[in-house]
Amino acid sequence: MKTYDEKHIRNIVLLGAAKSGKTTLCETMLFEAGIISRRGTVEEGNTVSDYHDVEHERGSSVYATCLHTEWRDYKINIIDTPGLEDFIGEIISSIRVCDTALLLLNAQHGVEVGTEQIWDYVDKYQKPTILAVNQLDTEQANFSRTVEEARRVFGSAVTVMQYPVDQGPGFNSVIDLLKMTMYRFPENGGKPEKLPIPDSEKEQAERLHNELVEKAAENDDTLMEQYFEKGSLDEDEMRQGLKIGMLKHHVFPVFCLSALHNMGSGRLMGFIDNVAPAAIDMPAEQAEDGSPIPCDPSASPVLFVFKTLQEPHIGRLSFFKVLAGEIKAGVELYSEKGNTVERLNQLFITDGRNRHPAEVLRAGDIGCTLKLKNTLTNHTLLADKQSGKQVKPIGFPTPKVRVAIEATNKADDEKLSEVLAELHMEDPTLEIEYNRELKQVILHGQGDLHLALTKWRLLNIYKMHVEFLPAKIPYRETIRKHAAATYRHKKQSGGAGQFGEVFITIEPYYDGMPPYREHPVRETEEIALNWGGKLVFNNCIVGGAIEARFLPSILKGVMEKMQEGPLTGSYVRDIRVSVYDGKMHPVDSNDISFKIAGMMAFRDAFHQAAPQLLEPVFDIDITAADTMAGDVMSELQSRRSIITGMDSQNGYQVIKARTPQAELDKLYAALRNVTQGKAKIKAVFAEYAPVPPELQKKLSEEYKGAELVA
Structure with missing residues (x-):
């Protein structure tokens, strides 16, 4: 495995809604770079990225998967992420350690709700962003509409770098506005033919090229002066301006793709090499105390573990980014949170399930190692124990749904506790609560699919039969x-x-x-x-x-x-x-x-004192399209919710309500149905409020009946 310096490493997180083509694009990029000799497909279950059994069953990504390509003397680390909010933990940790977000937009559907939810985190971390409009070879492809929607959601930073000449089933050509060239792809994709821009496209190409030049120039005073003097910028100057704009979050270049037919990936990788920032170009990583951790290859090594995965027959894999220094196999590093010294006996670069030994990993690179004993996600590994530098941890979202879990065989209770702790170690967005008050073990997850995946893993990987039961409500x-x-x-x-x-x-x-x-x-x-x-x-x-x-x-x-x-x-x-x-x-x-x-x-006195049962109530904000507001309010009102207000935000309706926890789990599922998963929901505990008399009577009678049975 060739060793790359910090200037020739690019870290890309591949993002997008479900079915936007992320895994297919990964396969195409690896094929173009010669990492693989044959492209697999999601349908056949033989892609490099989606290699877990559950991903083959579902036909979509569940885990974030680390891959790499080597393109024109640059190493591009790629993390392919799931497209569903249920697996948001995998997405957030990948965004955090990568230096550029490559956001795929489905040309048929434009900016989908899954994309908008992911964008919140890209924007939060201010990651340089490339937009790629994929599936331009489909019947309903609409490049212009997709770009318009992107500008509505992401703002004026959306900057067209390419546009299709012939979108739809016959798609095979794009106009590249940086190189002012038309690329025409062969029938089976691959290396395109470079052609002059047709006369019919020259006017539009010139107009968009000038817009691109202005966008590149406005990010740097020196470039702006050169633009005023010459009336234009050369290609290298434009690259420089685009890079500065990406770092400032002022430019989001837009590229054209058909990942399925291998059209456009080579040009995209060339842009990543030449323009996308390396880790050394990015603002320094922050320690917990607010001090910077510069990407300095000559500094004492600092590693940040962003993902932990338990693989059958292999053991624990720890994925990390080298924030500073360089490391070699056999190095010993200190984990303060794990309170231990860890020896990294082997270093790997991974492509899905395939691991390639690495002799050296330098600042800015991403790698993995095996069988660290006490080092978990969000832990920092240091060569200099005295520095005490701890990387600011990844902030994971709070869970949205919950369910009680118990082993079918009571003899497995202890084993279940151990396995659940291991699952939480891998996935911090899956929280386990041993609730003495409710006398239940409760799983908290991001959605029903997230919990269903947990049950699948317990059965298929750990061979544990469990039951999911309704989680009780902590009444007062x-x-x-x-x-x-x-x-x-x-x-x-x-x-x-x-x-x-x-x-x-x-x-x-x-x-x-x-x-x-x-x-x-x-x-x-x-x-x-x-x-x-x-x-x-x-x-x-x-x-x-x-x-x-x-x-x-x-x-x-x-x-x-x-x-x-x-x-x-x-x-x-x-x-x-x-x-x-x-x-x-x-x-x-x-x-x-x-x-x-x-x-x-x-x-005795309590029964005479007009006893009152109280239930936990949550303040919830639901962000949905105007056309869905009526259905959302109907669902709220049918679930004992009190609507407390409405507001408009970026073209959406924000409906505020107060909802009992007893209705909350069902409400999440109902709102996903009526909004086709296109609503954002945020819930925060508000207070304990009186339960309606008829419900109090029912719950009291159920309790008395259970006591009699016991």
């Missing part, structure tokens, strides 16, 4: 009015007995409420509950009716009941309890007696 219980109760606990069964009697009042608590005045208060304890809300406990005992040493036991009994509320077994919150009287026995009274008496008195 409280009260709406004052109530009083007394409870006597008396037990005599030979020997020392048990006796404790407690008189209490309970009332709803809220911050700033007036002091308790029904009985004199000797002391007050205010407890912030772990599950939210408060318990205020008043000691109103006078005359020694209950000795002070038993008050903590009464409080303990109340707290235990608050952890399993009388209505549905949910946590209880926001209550003021006042113990104002009671009785003791000189021999039989003890801590356990008063704990039980306090617990049961609280239970």
Whole structure:
């Protein structure tokens, strides 16, 4: 494997909506560069990129796959990414480590919703971007419409570099505005014939060429002066201006492709070589403390692990970018987050499942290694342990849907925990929650397909049978009015007995409420509950009716009941309890007696105090096209949502609503259906709100029925 310096390495992330042709383009680029001798197809399941069994079953990418080409003395690292939001973690980590985004647009469909969602992250990281309009050889191809949509979504930086002469089933020619040449491709694609621009196209080509020259010149004062002096720029000057514009996010060059028929990939790779920035041209990577980590090949090595993958029969693969320095096989590096020294026994460049040994990897390059013990995604590996530099981690989005999971065979519970931890290690967007309150293990994912893939992997890779169940809702219980109760606990069964009697009042608590005045208060304890809300406990005992040493036991009994509320077994919150009287026995009274008496008195008073069940409610923002707003609002209203407002943003409607968590999981699926997956949804916890009376009654009855069965 040839070693390339930092100036001759390009890192490209291939992005686009599902079915835009990313994997096919990868196959074509590898074929053109001579990395492979025959192009595979997605339909036949023999592409270099989509090599996992689940990708063959689905016929589309699920994982981000690292590949490379070598084109005219440049090395181009390519990461082929999935096109669905469910796998956004794979997309984000790839965007983060690459230096240029190559965004494929389907000429039949223009800028699709998947593309818009991906663009949010490209824009966030300000990655230089190339747009490629693919599938220009299809019946419904429309280059002009696609460019117009791109300008609407991505802005005026969209800059046409090429345009098709004959889009549609007969597509075989493009006008290149940088070289002012027409490229005509042979029937089976490959190296094109260079021809003069036809007379019928000269006027349009000249107009677009001048626009391209102006776009290149406006990014640099020196180039602008040369443009004013000469009235134009030569090809090298234009390349320089385009590169500066790409780095500033002011130029997004547009290219023409038929990846399926191998038309346009060579010219695209040549532009990547000559114009797209290398890592050394990019702003320095940032450490967690905000300090820069320049791409300096002479510096002490710094590696950033952006992806971890567990491969059957191979073990753990760690994919990394060399941010600084250079490394050789056998190097030992320090992982502060893993608190260990890792030896990189082997270094590889990968093309899908194929691994090519590498002797040296220099700053700006991407590689992988095997079997690191304690180094995971988002970890930094350092040669200089004392520097303590930790690369700013990739920020992954919060999950959108959830499901409870349990092993079909209870004997596999421990193994399931280990496997789930491993899956989270590979995919940080898959979160695992061991919820003691709900007594469930809950998977949080990006969508139903994301969770379905997890189930597939558990069965097919780890041979574990699991069930997905509805995740329970973390309800809360409280009260709406004052109530009083007394409870006597008396037990005599030979020997020392048990006796404790407690008189209490309970009332709803809220911050700033007036002091308790029904009985004199000797002391007050205010407890912030772990599950939210408060318990205020008043000691109103006078005359020694209950000795002070038993008050903590009464409080303990109340707290235990608050952890399993009388209505549905949910946590209880926001209550003021006042113990104002009671009785003791000189021999039989003890801590356990008063704990039980306090617990049961609280239970009885709770049922008399107009108990109220509370449910978690989320504020949600849904961004959708104007034509879909009506359907979105209908779905919201049918799921107990309250619409709180509407706004316009970049030609879309943003609908704001407040939705109970019990409806949220179903709402995600419903909105995907009515918007064909073209809505963006953001949800943030807002508050606990009262459950409607009929639902409270139903849930309470279900809880009582379950208790009777138990």
